[in-house]
Amino acid sequence: MRTLYHHWLCPFSRKVRIALGEKKLPFELVVESVWEKRPEFIALNPANDVPVLVDPDGWVLADSNAIVEYLDEGVAEPPLLGADPLVRAEVRRLVGWFDGKFNAEVTINLVGEKVVKRQMGYSGGPDSNAVRAGFAHLRAHLDYLAKLADERRWLAGDAFSLADIAAAAHLSVVDYVGDIPWDSHPAVKDWYARVKSRPSFRPLLADQLPGVRPPPHYADLDF
Amino acid sequence: MRTLYHHWLCPFSRKVRIALGEKKLPFELVVESVWEKRPEFIALNPANDVPVLVDPDGWVLADSNAIVEYLDEGVAEPPLLGADPLVRAEVRRLVGWFDGKFNAEVTINLVGEKVVKRQMGYSGGPDSNAVRAGFAHLRAHLDYLAKLADERRWLAGDAFSLADIAAAAHLSVVDYVGDIPWDSHPAVKDWYARVKSRPSFRPLLADQLPGVRPPPHYADLDF
Numbered sequence: 028m029r030t031l032y033h034h035w036l037c038p039f040s041r042k043v044r045i046a047l048g049e050k051k052l053p054f055e056l057v058v059e060s061v062w063e064k065r066p067e068f069i070a071l072n073p074a075n076d077v078p079v080l081v082d083p084d085g086w087v088l089a090d091s092n093a094i095v096e097y098l099d100e101g102v103a104e105p106p107l108l109g110a111d112p113l114v115r116a117e118v119r120r121l122v123g124w125f126d127g128k129f130n131a132e133v134t135i136n137l138v139g140e141k142v143v144k145r146q147m148g149y150s151g152g153p154d155s156n157a158v159r160a161g162f163a164h165l166r167a168h169l170d171y172l173a174k175l176a177d178e179r180r181w182l183a184g185d186a187f188s189l190a191d192i193a194a195a196a197h198l199s200v201v202d203y204v205g206d207i208p209w210d211s212h213p214a215v216k217d218w219y220a221r222v223k224s225r226p227s228f229r230p231l232l233a234d235q236l237p238g239v240r241p242p243p244h245y246a247d248l249d250f
Numbered sequence: 251m252r253t254l255y256h257h258w259l260c261p262f263s264r265k266v267r268i269a270l271g272e273k274k275l276p277f278e279l280v281v282e283s284v285w286e287k288r289p290e291f292i293a294l295n296p297a298n299d300v301p302v303l304v305d306p307d308g309w310v311l312a313d314s315n316a317i318v319e320y321l322d323e324g325v326a327e328p329p330l331l332g333a334d335p336l337v338r339a340e341v342r343r344l345v346g347w348f349d350g351k352f353n354a355e356v357t358i359n360l361v362g363e364k365v366v367k368r369q370m371g372y373s374g375g376p377d378s379n380a381v382r383a384g385f386a387h388l389r390a391h392l393d394y395l396a397k398l399a400d401e402r403r404w405l406a407g408d409a410f411s412l413a414d415i416a417a418a419a420h421l422s423v424v425d426y427v428g429d430i431p432w433d434s435h436p437a438v439k440d441w442y443a444r445v446k447s448r449p450s451f452r453p454l455l456a457d458q459l460p461g462v463r464p465p466p467h468y469a470d471l472d473f
Contacts, residue, residue, distance in 0.1 A: 120312050
């Protein structure tokens with residue numbers, strides 16, 4: 028059996044969970060609270076971050092991109108990057124966009140401030156400047172997503188790909204804290220509803236963080 | 251001809267330059283100062299960051315990982331990721347380590363504070379807390395690099411790879427500002443000397459930033 032060390036609202040962990048689901052690879056989840064700096068976990072991954080995947084042969088894989096590329100190389104169906112070199116480059120550009128730019132500008136400012144800081148035991152509320160910046164950036168990102176969703180069936184082109192997975196992983200954690208103005212971006216909402224209805228995605232919607240409830244629409248496929 | 255939009259001390263641009271050199275693909279460099287927010291450049295890459303590669307057919311590629319993976323898929327020799335799936339995962343883990351963790355903890359704190367802020371027109375000197383944090387993290391990263399360099403011929407294993415390229419790209423910009431204590435980490439120095447002597451790497455050492463001179467050892471292959 029595979030073991031995935033993860034944390035509930037970590038978008039990088041969610042990306043790997045969805046990819047494992049798409050590839051129909053069974054796995055068990057272990058929650059790792061990296062701020063506890065557990066020596067046994069640091070021995071697995073000296074970067075001390077999640078996700079970490081231990082595969083059935085005992086190989087330890089760290090870094091969410093390394094893991095999803097490994098899964099895509101090892102299990103052909105369904106392809107998550109495509110076959111055309113330019114499409115693969117577009118998928119990877121968008122994965123970099125969400126895991127780099129969106130994460131730094133939106134996810135950390137909203138989910139980091141509202142939930143992760145509390146989980147880590149910081150006292151005091153969210154930094155209001157960070158939250159304000161997060162909302163401003165979120166609007167710009169939703170506009171960009173709307174443009175992609177208008178022009179293409181899936182974010183990187185005709186096929187569902189890692190670009191959709193990375194984007195939906197980030198949106199899902201921001202949605203958990205109730206911060207996505209879905210109604211102002213109907214094309215994005217339509218795209219996200221299609222991702223939400225995939226069997227690989229549904230288990231994430233059942234996650235319930237102790238002490239932090241998602242809004243009622245969070246797990247609703249018809250929101 | 252290929253065109254690479256880059257900036258001199260951008261480690262992500264350097265990673266692509268070295269990869270192009272390893273693959274023996276000719277290219278011309280165009281300096282892009284992204285803080286000027288040039289509309290023509292944003293039309294090429296809405297993320298408004300470098301590197302961006304325009305290939306001979308006019309295709310525009312953005313995101314340094316998307317670019318190097320595209321180059322490695324398109325030109326077989328020399329392979330920059332290896333053939334073994336676990337080695338490829340290790341290469342990508344280390345690329346993520348340097349482009350993510352090292353960049354955030356060291357490159358931005360040292361090169362960002364000492365050079366990039368000035369280039370962007372900020373008045374005032376470097377933030378001394380950031381510089382102090384950068385040095386503290388740098389020591390930890392050099393210790394980790396020393397461990398890898400002791401155990402392996404190249405950072406990810408027996409073969410030179412994108413892991414060496416990403417790591418050397420970051421170290422080279424930190425070295426440009428004179429901040430690497432080479433003598434306290436001889437195994438890292440030996441590894442870096444081997445990277446430095448590669449034909450793909452030498453052009454970087456000739457870069458001279460207006461108004462910022464590198465230390466004398468910077469371009470010296472026998473430092």
